[in-house]
Amino acid sequence: MSRNIYVKHRPAVIGAGLTLFRRRLLETPKELAWIAAKQALEEAGLTLRDIDCIVIGSAPDTFDGVHMKGEYLADGAGGVGKPVMRVFVGGATGVMVPIAAWWHVASGHCKTVLAVAEEKMSDADIPHPQAVFRYIWDPVTEVPLQPNLIWIFALEMHRYMYKCGVKKEDIALVSVKNKRNALDHPAAQVAANITVEDVLKSEVLVWPVQLLDISPVSDGAAAIVVAREDIARRQTDTPVWIDGVGWALDTTSWTNRDLAFPEYANVAAQMAYRMAGITNPRKEIDVAEVYDPFDYKELHHMEGLGLAKKCEAPILTREGVTQRDGDLPINPSGGLLGVGNPIAAAGTMKVAEIYWQLAGKAGKRQVKKPVYTGLAHAWGDLMQASTVVIMRV
Template identity: 60%
Template sequence: MRKVAVVGAGMTKFVRRALETPKELSFEATKAALDSCEMKLEDIECVAHGSAPDAFDGIHQKGEYLADGCGGWNKPTMRVFNGGATGVHAVCHGWYHVASGMFDTCLVVCEEKMSNAMPHAQGFFLTIFDHITERPLYPNLLWIFAMEMNRYMEAYGYTKEDMAIAGALIKNHALNHPAAQLTEKVTVEDILNSEPMAYPVYRLDVSPVSDGAVAVVLASEKVARRLTDKPVWIEGVGWNVDTSYWTNKDLYYPRYLEVAAKMAYDMAGIREPHKEINIAEPYDPFNYKALHHMEGLQLSPRGKTVELLRDGHFDLDGEIPMCPSGGLLGVGNPIAAAGTVKIAELFYQLRGEAGKRQVPGDPRLGVAHAWGDLMQASSVVVMGK
């Protein structure tokens, strides 16, 4: 397989409700990504596209609908979708287009417009549950994440304050992200005193609902070296899906993520990720998820994560900075696009271009992760310079 580099990245601002349509958001992000590496659409050979349920837009087959905005006209263009895991999975998808030797350049574009769905996008998640054994109970996503959070905290004796510390750490990184939805500092007390939604989940334990799009440009080695003297290489990719019978497993540990991460680390030649990875972007739609995923990513021993968190291990200047972007919790959570923000963040960080968010100490290796469906799917990309 050939080496593949990320050579450009671009995104829109993340907002609660955007004036722009899904196509227009896709165009803005795609244009920004191409401009960032001084490429034109004619330089792009194929498009890998990601967007979450059609139901949010109320437009079926939205891959083809969005393709115009993604630069997909008259090109090999294909959408991937596995819920929240889409944003990183679409980069895996783009990677094999180029790694296979089939194409030299690939645009990866992920977009989500949550605000179309009325009165709230949450209602559409009812339809991801089993239609006979679960849906008649009228579940929502808060139910199941609250139950996973509860199980996770119970397993190790973690507290709500522990989870809030992780949330405040990540959210406040977003204050330095120019595209972020969150603009005000959040304290641990703010989180603990926010509205109880589904104990143990309170309002500020959760990421905001967002509209937005992110795009990255992938290139083969020979093209990347012509384009830039700072290519960021995709060192490994991995993905995995667990059973949809989510009540038949112990939620305290994401085993499917461990498998996905090991697939990516093996490809990257990483044997001890907790010593070798310099930056982590675990998927963080809820504050507990960031910690849960640090364990699944093999970056923190199970049950010791809160201790490391409290010791500053995951701070911007710690051993493994966690979500320096500001994550879904701070930048925002337009489902499919939220994972791709993490890819863009590693691109900026590893090039030393992350501004006030820059992780010190010349980081060389980072991992981005996205997660979705019924606590079921994970996609992982390892990037290095």
């Protein structure tokens, strides 16, 4: 792979939009997509007429219950009579959306891209959206065992706790922090002021995963506008450049993997760091949105992304380094644990948050220290995919 640091059409995020994240929203998926898209366009000071290309991100069709969901969402995402491309890497889709938008612009093929991510999980309510996860396994070797998604995360959490000697109390701190951060987020679904005690007392789902260790079922949409350098500079004083993109997919055979360390996150991050010219991520990344569908996953991913050494993330968390006023704020939005988890939209929400943080537009959520370089990360498939973008002002 060559490293081209002279991308001719340097892409920047110039606007972002978000619906409320809620369970059982009454809007249709198309309407959700348009609410987020319209906000992003308004912030960018553009109309649909100024948009060349559309990128759509949405995870399994089974949630919305629509086959060829990209086609179905096209008009809601503003894609009438326009080139529409949908990308899909399971839960990691939300950050694949800006990556795809990046190459649409960096290639010179499009000048402006409206990138929209939508998910309506509550439509798959028979009996619970979890049912969708019955169909993600290898149809020959795994489906007959009737596995449940939370089981394999319980395995992973257990393994991580054992390998790093982490206690449940340390992991619960992540849930406490993120749900508290989300109190300042206007779209948040499960923001709360809770204690470690609350997490440890919550219902056990699959030991060691408890109810407050896990993100909720959500509906919602998120959108960003990505534009070429000349347009970005014309539209705003604070364009946020996408300077590095990276992603990786590990083997389908999750049983053969080292569950204690997310190698896929490491590979994806290294690709993005190389492109952005980052050699010491712990020092050079000022703020990060790390995928946190479970509280242990934030720690796990921080280590994978090189934001902490192996087994160091729980220590950083305990010392308050990852708080909004800390040295390395992680998930200042409130993350999936606080804002909610409409799969693809949750990942794009993280990109929007980094954009708002770097542009100084995060309002009450603005982190204390000055921030110049940010990272957004998402994770998905059978614990195998990671997507990473590096953004700079």
